[in-house]
Amino acid sequence: MATAFAPPHTGTARAMVVRALIAQNLTIGCAFGGFGVTLLALQARYQVPLGVVSMGLALVVLTMSLAGPFVAVAVRRLGLRATMLIGITLSGSGYVVLALAGTIAIALVAFALLIGIGVALSGSLPTSLLAGGWYPHMRGRAVGIAMMPILVMVMPIVGQSVIAMHGLSAFYGAMALLHLVLVPVILGVRDPPFIPDAREVVSDDPGVTTVAILRRPAFWCIVLGGGLLNAVGITGVSHIVAIAVERGIAPSQAAMIAAILGGASIAGSLVSGWCADRFGGAWAMATMAAAFAIGWAVIANTTLLAPMIAATLLIGMAGSGVFTASNVLITRLFGFLLLGRVIGLMSLFGLPLLFLLPPAAGLLHDRAASYAPVMLTIVAICAATAALLLFVGRSERRVMAGVGV
Template identity: 30%
Template structure:
């Protein structure tokens, strides 16, 4: 199950779109004359529409089960990337391809994989989520050199063909054989569906906790995605070589993977909001460091703090959804919250770039990011104690406690 989820997260619709786009900037610029910002604008279509499609995917998952929707989504993501190989001089054909990746591949996003983990694991749910979502780190390591090699040897169109093979040739077979989540959707004829414990999506929307999480998500992802693409330019503006600046970003990437696993292990043992606040708030310090002319080692430390937070946020979102709202409508509830992730991730880079163009400096952007982190980290402390949800599996059966899985008499 974990292997299938890692592959699905790595090579699903969201996993590698951002990490691969940079390799296509110069080839598309040379062939069509598009600006670099124009090419990277495709990510807004991919992430933004992915956020809009996520709630629909969540509804389908709750209705038909995660397996069917995930497998279909992997095929859809492959078709979307394949269509990019036929982009013309009109940039809208390129944007349409990334829109197809988001819409056709919506079922291969984190909603499917995290729902399976949340239902399958209880005692070690946090660590399992961290392992599954570390697929983004796998994608960050593997995809860029793979795409660059294809483009250098065969051209950018074959590069997109190569991308289309990742979800279909790698993730799809692994998911087909190993992704068999415990679904309660579509029961056998004559068998009543088991009702998982928890709130409906509408009940979750009425909870203050939902909106606290949404506030934290939007604040954190606006800050994180604003920093990532601007980190290298900001450091090279201060006189560092591109390789030295890239090394700082590499520390960020390694910290993302480590943060996922560390936070997953901690939230299985300690109150998750406290862990979240301890990890999500320190990027305020990172932004203060980036604002000043300090020794190189300080920038490496700042990248470490920011990377830990970036790695933790998505794991925490899945964990909080399961613990505070239950599993009854997990996919729908998580997908609504994930829409905030996708929209913020799509807006963040463009917003920070716009601020730079207006002010001629990254200082304002880092200041805004510090304010966002100061809001997004501590606010999760208001979530309070974990609620307990119960259900009866069959007539006369003892209720089951969602927090432990043990019967309550």
């Protein structure tokens, strides 16, 4: 990425945030928003346990995490545009394979090697670097706008209708076509200039070694806290439809709950960006952890639609802001020039959490024949995570206090 100091052109900066929003929505929306509504359809197609089907999204997360450090290298050497074009090509090809796959093994390979790597190269990390890089002094809000998961809200409703009327293959084919439409958007991407934010660490040195990053306790705290929150969010997206159906909600209303989860995520992304800019990324993440705990505690103790919807709104707002807030936190503690590398390393070392929790939820459900122990476990995890992130927040507050923020 460019390292020359230059003020960004306002029109160009806004256009890049819009392109980041579109790219992030399509890649993440198809992978995560589309998976929950296909969970039961995939199980019916291949006649396998729910835990096996749940591995699909877990494998996407696995390869995304493994590819994280390489994405940062690709962006630095190839630039954002080329990196993202490669990503959408791989991801779109994955949905073509899913539409035609005759066995669960082929489908899982498509999730892992095509969609997972494709999303890593064109999803959250590149788009956050694009949006945040053009607005360094309001990074949280710019990344929050780019991370708004609009398709996560739309995809369950559209997907339920398409699958019911035309089948699962038609749904996957439609997602492949959406990736083709994205190509002209990515062709207009421009790498941002480097402009430091006064609220970042002073030593914004790209020559810092990986070992030096790994020696910092703050790095491991963010890995654990962010990894747990992301894993909880992915588990919710993957299982919310099945959870609602198990608790007596009609399938059409369950799809509506999944859409509400996505709709709340849009507001949550914006709110988290503002809160991270104003109060700190760690404080924002701790608040999200508390919201997760409260929301899942409510769902675990009710079968009524109204409180379930209210809890889903809270969970949706919390889940969408984790990446935005962690982006701000990492930038302040490590500096923008190290942001891509630190996020890549965090993806790698947070892999066990992201890979194991969603399928573990399916396996725990299969063994207990209920989602109740799954939800209670999530509540306990989120409460502990909130406490950890408040501890990390002390370091971030010292950086912010040093410039009078």
